[in-house]
Amino acid sequence: MSGAADTITAVDVLVTSPGRNFVTLKITTAEGLVGWGDATLNGRELAVASYLRDHVAPLLIGRDPARIEDTWQYLYRGVYWRRGPVTMTAIGAVDLALWDIKGKTTGQPVYQLLGGAVRDRVLTYTHASGWEVPELLDAIDAVRERGFLAVRAQSGVPGHDLVYGVTRGGPGYEPAGRVAAPVEEVWDTESYLRHAPGVLAAARAHVGPELRLLHDVHHRLTPGQAARLGRAVEDVDLFWLEDVTPAENQEVLRHVRHHTTVPLAIGEVFNTVWECQSLITEQLIDYIRTCVTHAGGISHLRRIAALADIWQVKLGPHGPSDVSPVALAASLHVGLSTPNFAIQEYMGYEPLVHEVFRHAWSYEDGHLHPGEAPGLGVEVDEELAARFPYEAAYLPVARRRDGSMTDW
Ligand code: CS2
Ligand code: MG
16 A cells, blocks of 8 residues: 555446346546445436446546545535435445445455444344235245344235235245336225235234334325324334335324324435434434435435434334345444444345355344455456346336326
């Protein structure tokens, strides 16, 4: 290492599709260090790839990679048209790559640079789904046998052909289908509200009192419906009920909060601390779900966590299959070193994804650990990645039975 500051000499964007699309940022320095960042935005991958390639990469050449916060501020305040998932995912990818380089420069895993471990390992939850209750209970048993101590339970809904979070047979659930246009699902909230409490009660009766059960409503209810559902499932003792309403209007959560004590989790679609502010400072939620990539990287997720800590709101970051192993690694470094971190979502990946993204993080007995490799601890096999070019894929959309659009 020379005494002079290192400089960024190359910024590349890899779009690969080993079973599903991932966008990965590669930052290379004059000292020969490589940092990786995840820039995957499910269904809008190429928007972020272009934002990075065409507007961010040229601005990074020659910058000092050690100046992580200054680069964050430069890309956030310097763009003028700020916030939103595309911008913040791009900034998040740069932030992850620079923290990766910082770790490699110092020979330290990133969690050590964030203040060191405050826990030995990170509690995780995974998904279980089944169209009918017996199938769901079997799926819950299957992940319990793999050691999971927390499980998200999703089922089909009578009168529906397609429902969020559930596959009818076949491999694990992947929402973004390889299609030229979004699949249109029909959604009937009343049918769901009649059905969900019984499904969750059956899951609790099956697993006993210990296992943490979670459920994702996926933005589908009005405040009154959310309050009704919360009350109906209070005896299920859920770890959290997620995204009960579309949370752009956060004041509506006051109504939900007033009528039910069920723990609420929101935030996976939010991208900055400012969007989470009311949810946290008004105690409208128990868990903030912002994702380390879509919310501006490690640097910004720590800001969100710090605000949440003041109000005793805990961190439960988003981590489904459309968050790459690079982002999962970054989330785990935050999780290991953040006092009010509660739980990490982990859907798992197809075997090929583990080959493309070779990672130091590991799963054991219901917990994850980022590993001790310098930086984030993930290296991308670029030759293998290049064999799987991008394929158009879109998340579904949902319409009510009368044909009007609703939230998917
Ligand atoms: C879901 C996600 O994991 C979750 O909590 O909300 O699967 C979400 O549907 C996808 O990330 C959308 O791409
Ligand atoms: Mg969710």
